[in-house]
Amino acid sequence: MTLPHFQYLEPKSVKEASRLLQQRGGKIWGGGTDLLSLMRMRLEKPLFIVSLGAIPGLSFIRYQKGQGLRIGAFTPLASICSSSDVKEQCPMLAKAIEKIASPQIRNAATLGGNILLDTKCPYYNQSPLWIESGERCLKAGGDQCLAVRGQDSCYAVWSSDTAPALIALGARIKVTQGRQQRWLLIDRLYTGLGDRPCNIAADEIVTEVLIPESSCRVKAAYRRHSQRDVIDFPVVSVAVAHYSTKKAADFRIVAGGVDPAPKRLLRTEALLNGQTIDGNLARQAGAAAAREVGPIKDVFYPSRFKREVLGALVEDAILACVADGNAD
Ligand SMILES: Cc1cc2nc3c(=O)[nH]c(=O)nc-3n(C[C@H](O)[C@H](O)[C@H](O)COP(=O)(O)OP(=O)(O)OC[C@H]3O[C@@H](n4cnc5c(N)ncnc54)[C@H](O)[C@@H]3O)c2cc1C
Ligand code: SF4
CATH class of the missing domain: 3.30.465.10 (Uridine Diphospho-n-acetylenolpyruvylglucosamine Reductase; domain 3)
Structure with a gap:
């Protein structure tokens, strides 16, 4: 699956990263191993990715x-x-x-x-085609939980x-x-x-x-x-x-x-x-x-x-x- 369009930002300090997130919004990118799959599934569509990779002193x-x-x-x-x-x-x-x-x-x-890490649920962690072909659950913007029918809370x-x-x-x-x-x-x-x-x-x-x-x-x-x-x-x-x-x-x-x-x-x-x-x-x-x-x-x-x-x-x-x- 392809990725949605986004701009990749590489701040050099935590202060700069925080300012970019305040001004432009977007998501923090650590190793990207969870975020990447959420973006592929269009469950996350950030316009800006703020990587922590170029900030010294965060890995020790x-x-x-x-x-x-x-x-x-x-x-x-x-x-x-x-x-x-x-x-x-x-x-x-x-x-x-x-x-x-x-x-x-x-x-x-x-x-x-x-x-x-985001919670996981087989009704939510799916491709856009899968989600759009049926009823959307609460976490995906619908009215009710599909895993526990009738509930207005998410149990992932x-x-x-x-x-x-x-x-x-x-x-x-x-x-x-x-x-x-x-x-x-x-x-x-x-x-x-x-x-x-x-x-x-x-x-x-x-x-x-x-x-x-x-x-x-x-x-x-x-x-x-x-x-x-x-x-x-x-x-x-x-x-x-x-x-x-x-x-x-x-x-x-x-x-x-x-x-x-x-x-x-x-x-x-x-x-x-x-x-x-x-x-x-x-x-x-x-x-x-x-x-x-x-x-x-x-x-x-x-x-x-x-x-x-x-x-x-x-x-x-x-x-x-x-x-x-x-x-x-
Ligand atoms: C096939 C597979 C199997 C897996 N099995 C396991 C398992 O058995 N056990 C397990 O625990 N995990 C498992 N994982 C999950 C994996 O460990 C996570 O994907 C990983 O730990 C997330 O780290 P990351 O740095 O890649 O996070 P990212 O994907 O970069 O970010 C995850 C979330 O945290 C936010 N974020 C990241 N860093 C920061 C920060 N410093 N400050 C604020 N927000 C931040 C991001 O914005 C995002 O919302 C599995 C993943 C895959 C793909
Ligand atoms: S609302 Fe229900 S179906 Fe949707 S992610 Fe949460 S537990 Fe799963």
Whole structure:
């Protein structure tokens, strides 16, 4: 499929990029691996593409003791999962990234683009011919959701692998708009709405991700189930981080593929916190996670299947955390 007409802009600084986005509109281009396919399908038709590729200082990985691990938003996924700093400080993140797509896509795709990935739905991610030949769904400008008939909300599911991992690690992101900068916890980025999943203005640029020192070297595990081992989005995924102090052990559990946003499983976490973890409790936590996500509205997979898979992944990830953490 051909691309719609657009003008490609290569600003030399974040400030200039933000100004161009304010003045002309358009879309930010990280690695382009998601945006390109949306443009081919005419689901995005920006007149201007603002590339981050010529801006120095957006691709880096730096660990500083006491500060944590900082990763530039334009850093390719392949560089992150092969970085010795990431493998030492946050191996769970490296493992989550290793599962994404293929080496070619990981070479091009950036961390910023992956945390801002659009949700996916087979009624929406289609060619113009397919969309125009039938009823348009809500996200494509129609009146109702076609996946969950009669609903005036979009249920397209969240499928990025880095977001659950980063939420479990308590990561923050730096967002720049003109001269203004703000830091926010990454889970604040997600709206829970399938048709507008990220809470970020068109002229805001994510420039950096920070994993705090308190999350470095914690025991953590990432698990996902997909139809194929490679080049496939996760059907269900889970990131579990286990923060142990002398007094108590706290878990953070975040599921992907079950909602339009990565979902923190607070009730399941509460079941585990302060307890001695054994196989029985891990099994109970898996069952609790399956209940906590409730009925999942998905076109391809029955809700019960996804919940059972999630339960098994949660149980397995918890046991991996209390064993040596970060195990495969
Ligand atoms: C065949 C295939 C399989 C895939 N499998 C997986 C998978 O298993 N798991 C998974 O997680 N992903 C998967 N992906 C998605 C892939 O990881 C994403 O396409 C990629 O991470 C997006 O990164 P990018 O830099 O190319 O983003 P782009 O396509 O450049 O941008 C994506 C979105 O983010 C915005 N954006 C990009 N960078 C910034 C920034 N710094 N600040 C603000 N906005 C920004 C863009 O405007 C756009 O809206 C797959 C993709 C393909 C094509
Ligand atoms: S979940 Fe419904 S509204 Fe959202 S993209 Fe799919 S069909 Fe469209």
